Amino acid sequence: MSDWVFLAVGVMLLIAGLLALYRIIRGPSILDRMIASDMLLTTIICALGAEMVYNGHTRSLPAMLVLASTAFLGSVVVARYVSRRTNS
Amino acid sequence: MSPQDDQPASVAASTNPTASESASARKVSRTEVRGRVWKQLPLLLGLVVLWGVLWGQFSWLNILTGFLVAIAVTRVLYLPPADISGRLNLWYSLVFIAHFIADVTVASFTVAFQALNPRPIPTSSVIAVQLRTRSDFVMTLDAIAMSLVPGSIVVEVDRERAILYFHTFDTTTAAAVEAMRAKVLVVEARIVRAIGSKDDLARIHETEATR
Amino acid sequence: MILDSILDILTGVFLLLGGFLSVAAGVGLLRFPDAIARLHATTKPQILGLAFVLLAIALQERQLSTILLLIFLLIFQMITAPVSAHMIARAGYRGGIIAPHSLLVDELEQAIDAAPEFDDTEPGSE
Known part of the structure; x- marks a missing residue:
């Protein structure tokens, strides 16, 4: 029974990741792409967490931390770049 | 960003401008000396705890190096002090x-x-x-x-x-x-x-x- | 034994809720009309979804160091997500990404019209 739960969670995270990927490819503006890639990273963090629960270890925690800070820095840098370009 | 900058707006709201202005100004000068260290302390402690958590253990060496790193970080990457009121309910x-x-x-x-x-x-x-x-x-x-x-x-x-x-x-x-x-x-x-x-x-x- | 199975069930429920919120965020990303609406759809349900997954981890690995790290991870996300959302929203608003007629009222535009020097102060973003 427990395996079915993890399968369902995996499928849902996969769908979420694919939808984010679609928006990254299609997204009309760079901001749409940034929002979508931010969400893709959060989905990956969730997937890492689910995998840790499934296999019962905590080795991926530092990776989650690094991914979280990467997502934050990425969106801030892109947002600053965009607002600077539109200001001047 | 000293509290005095905000004075005109709050004076407009209060009925007794001179009294409230002098009272708050006195309060600022007295707490400012003590407040410097006080307000940095939660941030420093938080950074030390973070350092220990990242290493996965709280040995004395970790706490010591954590304090050194925390002081270095708060000195090098200086942030303007947040005006925390110090009241906590x-x-x-x-x-x-x-x-x-x-x-x-x-x-x-x-x-x-x-x-x-x-x-x-x-x-x-x-x-x-x-x-x-x-x-x-x-x-x-x-x-x-x-x-x-x-x-x-x-x-x-x-x-x-x-x-x-x-x-x-x-x-x-x-x-x-x-x-x-x-x-x-x-x-x-x-x-x-x-x-x-x-x-x-x-x-x-x-x-x-x-x- | 009973406690363990209750915790296992709770873990499964939290993971499923996290997955559901992720999917909903993805669908919102697909359907919503402009960048800022998509921002609404993704960032916040994602935070709660992440919180659910972290809760599930905490229920399985009941160790103090792990839980501290999870709390730190959650607080980090809670502080950084509004900042990046604000910066993207600000850049989007200035870049004219919102379609103007999609808004019911726009009080910021009124404020900018009332004070032409408004943009020069750059408040609170540096």
């Missing part, structure tokens, strides 16, 4: 956190169902909310709390006049706009009751009495 902090968790949970599922619901997407608005606080810290907390509650994002901040501009989702009527504005003020009042200064608290009570 534990009960109202718990009230704020409980309301916050409830808000985030309810609103997250609301937005999730709006996304899955096949009916057309509701219209949005950009609204301005005049806050009553004079503290940057309360304003920041309010902005963060409202940003985490789905349905509102801070678009622009007017720090000098303490106005937050929100982009709000699903505000199709003028009544919904007013409800969102009231919501921001309620959250502000909760934060001020938890950690705000006495001046802010008095201002909140004043506006709630007249309403």
